Amino acid sequence: MHQPHAEPRRSIYYDYQVFDAWVPSQHPAEQHAPVVIAGAGPIGLVTALALAQQGVRCVVLEAERQVSEGSRAIAFTRRSMEILQQVGVAHRVTKNGLPWNCGNSFYRGQRVFRMENPHDPDDRFAPLINIQQQYLEQYLVEACDAHPLVALRWGNKLVSFVQDACGATLQVDTAEGPYTLKADWLVAADGARSAIRALMELKLEGASYEGKFVIADIRVDLPLPTERLAFFDPDWNPGNTILMHREPHGIWRLDYQLPPGETPEEALKPESIKARIDAQLAMIGHAGVPWEMDWCSVYSARALTLTNYVHGRVLFVGDAAHLLPIFGVRGANTGFQDAQALAWRLALVTRGVAPASLLQSYSSERVGAAREIIDEAGKSTRFMTPPTRGFRLLRDAVLSLSLSQPFVGPLYHWRTSRPHEYTRSPLNAADDDSADFKVGPGHGAPPRNIRLGHDDFLLDHLDHRFALVIATDSPIPPDLLAVIEGARAGGPPLQVIAVGASEPVPGADKTLSDADGHLSERHGLRAGGAYLLRPDQHICARWTRLDATRLRAALHTAAGLNTGATA
Structure with a gap:
C-alpha cells in the first residue's frame, strides 16, 4: 500500500497543506476517465485545466499529498503568463510575484554585460516574473478544485499500465491498496524521473x-x-x-x-x-x-528529449518529455507550451471531431521546439559549465576580453525561453496570403497582444476555441457564416472577432472597435483581411481577403482532417 508523507513539509515562508488522500472505497464507481494525467506539478495541472476548458473530463493522479518542495521553477516568461491567463491563474501570479526584465553578468567585480528584455506598452505582462513553484501549484490546484471536470487524486501512485488501440488500463496504488483505472488517453506529466517513461523503456x-x-x-x-x-x-x-x-x-x-x-x-x-x-x-x-x-x-x-511525444495512447509533456538546462528559464516555460499545444488537439480527438493522427502534429511541433531549445541551451550551458578544456579556454578568453572589450559582452547572452513559432507545421494553411503580408506575425506565431484600453488586451478576448479575427465593419457575409455555423455544429469550435467597427457586427461573437487602428496596423490588417488562430493562440492562416472556400480549407487543415497532419 502506498503511504505518502503525511506531515507538512518544513518551510520558513510557505505553509504546506496536506491534502486528503483519495481512496477507492469512497468512490467505487469511478473506474474510467477520458483522460488520466499522471503528475500534479505545474505542467500536469495546466494540461488538466486546458482540457477542462475544452469540455474534457480528466483525472489527475499524484503520488504525494502536498505541492512540491522548494522553489524549483521560479522565473516565468511573458508567454507563460499568457498561457496561465488562458487557464485562469495569471492574475494571482501577477499579484504576488516579482516582475523583472534585466540580467547582469559579472567578472572580477566588474559588470561585463547587461541584457534587457524588450517591453512595450502592448505587453500586459512583464518579460519575466519570479514566484516560487509552490505558490503557482497552489493557484493551479485551487483552480482545478473549482472546476467540475477535473478530479485530483492525491496519494495515488501509478505503478503500471498496459495499453491497446482503445486506451490504457492503469494499476494505481493508494493507502487503501491498489485499484484499476481505465483511460482513453494517458498523459505523462510525471517529471524528470518519469515512471511512465521508465515503464515504457523510452530513452531521451x-x-x-x-x-x-x-x-x-x-x-x-x-x-x-x-x-x-x-x-x-x-x-x-x-x-x-x-x-x-x-x-x-x-x-x-x-x-x-x-x-x-x-x-x-x-x-x-x-x-x-x-x-x-x-x-x-x-x-x-x-x-x-x-x-x-x-x-x-x-x-x-x-x-535531452524524446524523439516522439506520442506513443499509442500515451502522451508526454514537460520534463517527462524533455530535460532542459535551467539557464534561460526553459523547463517549466517550455512545459506550459507543451500543455497548451496538446490540450486542444486531445480535446478534438476525444470528442470525435478530429482523428487521432492530429496528435502527431503535437509531437512534431514540440519535439522541434525542444531541439531548437537544446541547440540554444547548449550554447549557454557550454559557457556556464564548459564541458572540455577547449571550451574552458574559449570561455576564459571571453571573460578576460570582456573586461576591456565591450564587443564580446553579448557572448554572455543567456538566450531566454521564448514562444516558439511553428512555421513548418502541417496545420498551417497552404494556400493563404501569408506571404503577401508586410508586417504582423506569420504562420505558427502567437498574435501580438495589442493593448485596446487601460486594462484591455487582445488576448483577453480569445478563449479556448479557434478564433477568426476579421477586419470588417459590415455584417459577416452569408457564405462565411455558413462555414462558421458548420464548424460550430460539429467541427472545430470557432469564435469570430470583428475588428474596426464602432457598433457590434452581425455574425461576430465580439467586436473590437480599434478606433486608433493600432491592432490592424500591428497585424497588417486591411478591410476584409483576417487571421485564423488555433486554440493555443498560434496563427495557422491569414488572408488579405477572406473567402468561404479558403476558410473551410484552413479549418479542415488545422483540425488535422487531411493527410498533412500526420507528416
Whole structure:
C-alpha cells in the first residue's frame, strides 16, 4: 500500500497543506476517465485545466499529498503568463510575484554585460516574473478544485499500465491498496524521473553536462533589485559560475556550481553550504549579513528529449518529455507550451471531431521546439559549465576580453525561453496570403497582444476555441457564416472577432472597435483581411481577403482532417 508523507513539509515562508488522500472505497464507481494525467506539478495541472476548458473530463493522479518542495521553477516568461491567463491563474501570479526584465553578468567585480528584455506598452505582462513553484501549484490546484471536470487524486501512485488501440488500463496504488483505472488517453506529466517513461523503456536523446549546481533558497535582506545576477570565475569558486535571483517573501535563490568530483552528499553538508553562501555574500559586499536556509538541492545541466511525444495512447509533456538546462528559464516555460499545444488537439480527438493522427502534429511541433531549445541551451550551458578544456579556454578568453572589450559582452547572452513559432507545421494553411503580408506575425506565431484600453488586451478576448479575427465593419457575409455555423455544429469550435467597427457586427461573437487602428496596423490588417488562430493562440492562416472556400480549407487543415497532419 502506498503511504505518502503525511506531515507538512518544513518551510520558513510557505505553509504546506496536506491534502486528503483519495481512496477507492469512497468512490467505487469511478473506474474510467477520458483522460488520466499522471503528475500534479505545474505542467500536469495546466494540461488538466486546458482540457477542462475544452469540455474534457480528466483525472489527475499524484503520488504525494502536498505541492512540491522548494522553489524549483521560479522565473516565468511573458508567454507563460499568457498561457496561465488562458487557464485562469495569471492574475494571482501577477499579484504576488516579482516582475523583472534585466540580467547582469559579472567578472572580477566588474559588470561585463547587461541584457534587457524588450517591453512595450502592448505587453500586459512583464518579460519575466519570479514566484516560487509552490505558490503557482497552489493557484493551479485551487483552480482545478473549482472546476467540475477535473478530479485530483492525491496519494495515488501509478505503478503500471498496459495499453491497446482503445486506451490504457492503469494499476494505481493508494493507502487503501491498489485499484484499476481505465483511460482513453494517458498523459505523462510525471517529471524528470518519469515512471511512465521508465515503464515504457523510452530513452531521451541529447547531452548531459558534467557541471553540478547547488540550489539554495535563503531568507536574507539584500538591497538589490529584482534582476538576474550571474558571477563568473569568482575567487571563492574559481572557474565556476554563480546565479542569484530575488524571490517573494524575502527569499533569495543562489545557484552555485560545484568543483569537479564533489558529490551531492558532500555539497549538501550544512558546513559546506554555509561557507559558500557566506563567501558569495561577502563577494557582493554583504559580509556577515544574517541569513536563514529554507531548502537546498543539487541538479545537473541536461539537454535531452524524446524523439516522439506520442506513443499509442500515451502522451508526454514537460520534463517527462524533455530535460532542459535551467539557464534561460526553459523547463517549466517550455512545459506550459507543451500543455497548451496538446490540450486542444486531445480535446478534438476525444470528442470525435478530429482523428487521432492530429496528435502527431503535437509531437512534431514540440519535439522541434525542444531541439531548437537544446541547440540554444547548449550554447549557454557550454559557457556556464564548459564541458572540455577547449571550451574552458574559449570561455576564459571571453571573460578576460570582456573586461576591456565591450564587443564580446553579448557572448554572455543567456538566450531566454521564448514562444516558439511553428512555421513548418502541417496545420498551417497552404494556400493563404501569408506571404503577401508586410508586417504582423506569420504562420505558427502567437498574435501580438495589442493593448485596446487601460486594462484591455487582445488576448483577453480569445478563449479556448479557434478564433477568426476579421477586419470588417459590415455584417459577416452569408457564405462565411455558413462555414462558421458548420464548424460550430460539429467541427472545430470557432469564435469570430470583428475588428474596426464602432457598433457590434452581425455574425461576430465580439467586436473590437480599434478606433486608433493600432491592432490592424500591428497585424497588417486591411478591410476584409483576417487571421485564423488555433486554440493555443498560434496563427495557422491569414488572408488579405477572406473567402468561404479558403476558410473551410484552413479549418479542415488545422483540425488535422487531411493527410498533412500526420507528416
